[in-house]
Every structure is written in C-alpha cells, then in structure tokens.
Amino acid sequence: MTGGYMGKLLRVDLTSQTWTTAPLPEEAVLRQYIGGIGLGMRILLEETSPSVKATDPEAPLLLMTGPLSGTAAPSSANLAVISLNYDTPFAVATGHSHGYWAAYLKHAGYDGIVVTGRSERPVYLWVDDDRVEIRDASHLWGQDTRETERLIKRELGDEEKISVACIGPAGEAMLHGASIKNDRNHGAAKGSVGAVMGSKRLKAVAVRGTGEVPLAERSRFLEVCNRWQEAIMADPAPGEGAPSVGKLLSEAGIMRGYTYVGESHMLAGKNLTDPLWGERYARRMVEAAQNWTITPKESYNCTIKCAYDCRITTGPFAGFTASLCGGGENIEGAAAMIGVEDPGAAVALTDYFDAKGIDSSVAGSLLGMAYELYNKGVLTREETDGLDLSWGNYEAAMTLLDQMCSGEGFGGRVLRRGLKEAAQLIGRGAETCVLHIRGGGINMHDWRPAWSVLLGQIVAGAGVCWQGPGVDAWTTEPDLGYTEFAPGTIPEGKAEAVAKTQIKKLWEDTLGVCWFACWGVKGVLDYASQAIALATGWTDFDREEALTVGERMVNLQRVIAVQRGFTPADEFDISPRLLEAPAAGKAAGRSIQPYLEQMVKEYYRLMGWDETGRPTAATLERLGLAGLL
Ligand code: SF4
The missing domain is CATH 1.10.569.10 (Aldehyde Ferredoxin Oxidoreductase Protein, subunit A, domain 2)
Known part of the structure; x- marks a missing residue:
C-alpha cells in the first residue's frame, strides 16, 4: 500500500448492525483527493443521491483522517468529519476536530470510518485495532460529552490510550449546531455534523490503536517535518509577513x-x-x-x-x-x-x-x-x-x-x-437581526471590519465556514505572496485573496494535520507537499500539484451544491445584520453590501465559474472532474 495510508476504510451499517472493511480507492484517485475532506467528499458524492437529506438513514457520516495523520508531521491530529449539511441542505458539511482520535484510528489500521443507516437503539462503536464492536449505548444516551467520554473509557478499562468522539444531548436532539466532541477540548461542528450522528443514534466512536503509519522515505520525511515545525514558531524577518x-x-x-x-x-x-x-x-x-x-x-x-x-x-x-x-x-x-x-x-x-x-x-x-x-x-x-x-x-x-x-x-x-x-x-424584525449565512452559523466573530473573511464565509462551499480567510486579519500568507495585511473595508483585492487562500486552505484540509500548523506559515506549501511526497513515494509531488488539489476541493464542493439544487440567489442568502455598517469601531459606517455582487462575480471569474456560480466544463475538465455537472 502507498505510504501514509493504512489502506482501508471501516464501513459500518447501523441499520443491520454490521461492519466490514473496504480497500481505499486506487493510487491515482488518492493522489487527486489525498484524504480528509478530499476523500470524504468524493465518497459522499459517489454514494449519495442528490435527493437524500443529511439526517436520512442512507446519508453517510464520514470520519476521515489524512495521510499525515498519526505521523511525525506537525499537529498531525486532524479528524475531518464529512456529511451532508444539516443547516444548508444543498451543501456538503466539513467539520474539523483534533486531539488524539484521528491518530489513534490510523494506528488501529484505518484511514476513515463511513457510517450509514440508523440504529434502533443508541449504540457506540469500539475500534480496538482489528477488533470492532457495535455496543449498546442506552445507558449513555442523555449524558453530556464529558461524562460520555469518561464512562466509555471506564467501561473499556483504559483511561489513557483510548480516544472517544461523541455527541451530547444537543446531537441526540438533532439540534442545528450540534457538534461531535473528542478528547474533552476538541470538537467538530460545522454543518451540524453532531445532529447527523445523532440521527443515526450513534452516541460515540471509541478508538485505540497500536500500529504505525507506513512511510515511503522515513528519515527524509522526519527532516522535512522538523523544518516545518520550526517554521511554525519562527519569528518572521521584516517584510516576510506576520507570525503564523x-x-x-x-x-x-x-x-x-x-x-x-x-x-x-x-x-x-x-x-x-x-x-x-x-x-x-x-x-x-x-x-x-x-x-x-x-x-x-x-x-x-x-x-x-x-x-x-x-x-x-x-x-x-x-x-x-x-x-x-x-x-x-x-x-x-x-x-x-x-x-x-x-x-x-x-x-x-x-x-x-x-x-x-x-x-x-x-x-x-x-x-x-x-x-x-x-x-x-x-x-x-x-x-x-x-x-x-x-x-x-x-x-x-x-x-x-x-x-x-x-x-x-x-x-x-x-x-x-x-x-x-x-x-x-418570531417575526417582528427577527429576520433582520439573526446572524446566519444560508441558514448556517458564521464563525463567531464580527467580520464586518474584515471583508475578505466575510466574503470567504459567504462563498464557502461547505455552507458557511472558515475556508477562505483572505489576509485582512490574524495573519498573512507569505507563500501566496501576501506579506502584509490588507485594509479590511475596501473591495479591491478581496475576491482574489479569498480565492487563493481558500484553495490553499482546502488543500491543507486533505492532509490530516491541523490548519493551525499551516495558516500563515512561511514555506508550508513546500513542507506539506514534500511531506506528502516522502510519505507516499510520489516523488514528483510539488506545491503546484498541491494547489491543484485545493482547487479541485473548492470545485467539488460547488459540484455537490449545484447537483443538490444550489441557485444563484442562495449566494446572497445572508443575514441583513452582516451587511449593515457597524455603528461604531474601526468599520463604522462601512458596509460590504454595495460591493458584494461585484466581489462575488470577480470570485466566480477567478475560479473559472460562469456568472451563475457554476464551474464551467473547461474548469471541471482541467481538474479531472469532467462530467460531474
Ligand atoms: S493547534 Fe490544532 S492540533 Fe494543536 S492543540 Fe490546537 S487544535 Fe489541537
């Protein structure tokens, strides 16, 4: 099997209470989609009819790792949770969590878990290397996430080497915003993946693994990872951007x-x-x-x-x-x-x-x-x-x-x-003050002083989420040529910054590392693509191919949305409050609204999409996605 991968998925059908293992797709497919949200979205697209809803039994819930998860790569802890989006029905959902769960699943021998069906009674899944059990969780239903983790670890007799990803009462009640929590301080929520898990009556997935991730060129892989690690904490030289x-x-x-x-x-x-x-x-x-x-x-x-x-x-x-x-x-x-x-x-x-x-x-x-x-x-x-x-x-x-x-x-x-x-x-003006984009919750800051982040949230393909941050706030992106912050409330350059940073971010979401080990890190495009090359043995894999993977991800999200009924009007289904000028502060009197339509058009043009927000045939062909629309 290609290095970096364990070579198999665990497939669980909760309706029949059965599980099986399945091989990963062929190597050429892995190279196009890598892992994490990439493989997850591809499986979801292939196996889900456009009429299926997020909480239908046949809708899959995918808990995916990446080829760098569980390796010596920095923060190699990314668990990508992929499902249909419960808040924005035409979109895919991609949530991210960290902690230990993803690494332990890799060490148990799996690259991901695909859960379908709906159990009649609450259950939890126990993956202990090769041993897999679907266990009764009736006694855990109603417990909060902290207590669920504690009780499962006690029940399985190991407080140290087991990681538990679980839902709490919010997921059981299938609330919008419900999350999947793991390792106490981590959780994935975007698209309400916890509600999808609750709809399957799956309370938790506990994992323990004792294996190791195979690597094509171990010593050179470790060298690259060390340099990457140092780059995260480096003080940038003058003119080379902000700290990561x-x-x-x-x-x-x-x-x-x-x-x-x-x-x-x-x-x-x-x-x-x-x-x-x-x-x-x-x-x-x-x-x-x-x-x-x-x-x-x-x-x-x-x-x-x-x-x-x-x-x-x-x-x-x-x-x-x-x-x-x-x-x-x-x-x-x-x-x-x-x-x-x-x-x-x-x-x-x-x-x-x-x-x-x-x-x-x-x-x-x-x-x-x-x-x-x-x-x-x-x-x-x-x-x-x-x-x-x-x-x-x-x-x-x-x-x-x-x-x-x-x-x-x-x-x-x-x-x-x-x-x-x-x-x-509620009515009576509630629609003007409720914060949402296409029914989903924004990443909770006030983005009105940072228009690139706001635009990124608006056009995000997995429902509103943080995937095209631009360079107005937090840090810069020296690998993309952005070594200075951009002024937050001018329209110029925002569409381009969102398009570029989104492509980079979605590539990073396929790897199996935490985005905080990538965001604003000088040289990370080279470090991460070299790490993939040395883990897998794809010796000519480079940063250009990495960015093509990211672009493929952005387009795949849009393909899923269009197939499931996205219309141009959906792009502007935005809370009026987010389009108002703030009454005070740095963005006082400044509103994105007069510029928004033009910014979205420019973003479409840069992405190779038509004026309705649909990827053109030429764009899909170039990215190996021909025929999907
Ligand atoms: S940086 Fe990422 S992987 Fe590290 S503790 Fe924070 S969320 Fe977890």
Missing part, C-alpha cells in the same frame, strides 16, 4: 492575544450591536485570565497546544475548571453574543455549551437574536415563559439550551428550529 497563527495561539495563546480581536472591533458583542462593548469584554477577559490557572492541552504531536483548561479564581464561578478549545470564537460565542460581563461566567457558559455538544456559533446566534429582541421589547417575558433575557443573563442562556435539548419551553418551541426558521417564527 500557530505561533500566536501557542500555549493557550488566545488568552494572551484576545485583545487583538476586541481592538480590531471583530468581537461579536451583543449580537453585533456594540463593537465597543466587545473591546471592553476582550480586555476584561485577558486581565482576568492573568489570575487564573491556564493549562495548555495538546493534540497528537502538536507543540502549539492552543486548547486549554482554565481554573477560574474570580467571580461567581471561582473554583470551576473550564475545558476549552483554542480559538477566539470559543470565548466569544454565546457568551459575548448575549453580553455576559463577568469573564469567569463567560468561560463557564462556553464550557456548558461544549459539554452539551453544541457549537457556539449557531447557539450564540440563536441566543443573540432572542436577547436583542427581548432587550428591545419585541419579545416579552410571557413569550419566553418567564425567562429574563436581559443582556448578560448567562443562567437564562443555560436554561434555554436545556430547553432546546428537551424540546420544552421557549427554547424547545422556538430556538430549537434553527436560525432562519426560529427568526421566521
């Missing part, structure tokens, strides 16, 4: 650098109504964290350690330890959207949402809408069944999430329906 995101976020770095988000007025405060409040929120958070005990939590072979546990020593949650993921969206999410003032309460609220297994972007947007309407006097206390949704009331937010999971109260009756439907049900 991996460097910025290293050792729980978000708790040091969060003021950047606030000062850039990108903090999603009070449902995007008050950027200046967001600036104060970020400052309070960083100050408070200086007195807390922050313990960075690593993933497999990851020296960045962006995730962390956080022992709160101040405020009403003093003494509580929260387990958090590593990005800024995490401490923003629902807490900032509803205006929580106390930093400890904000972190504890995030921990609560993670434990229930729901993503802060969808949950935060649902709550932000409800709190804004309540504080404007549009929603009454009678309608919320007595809940006081004054800005900052985190206890009510916890109750609302519980209601969404149980189906009771205002949360169960209204918010449980998801962003667009809940807004339509």
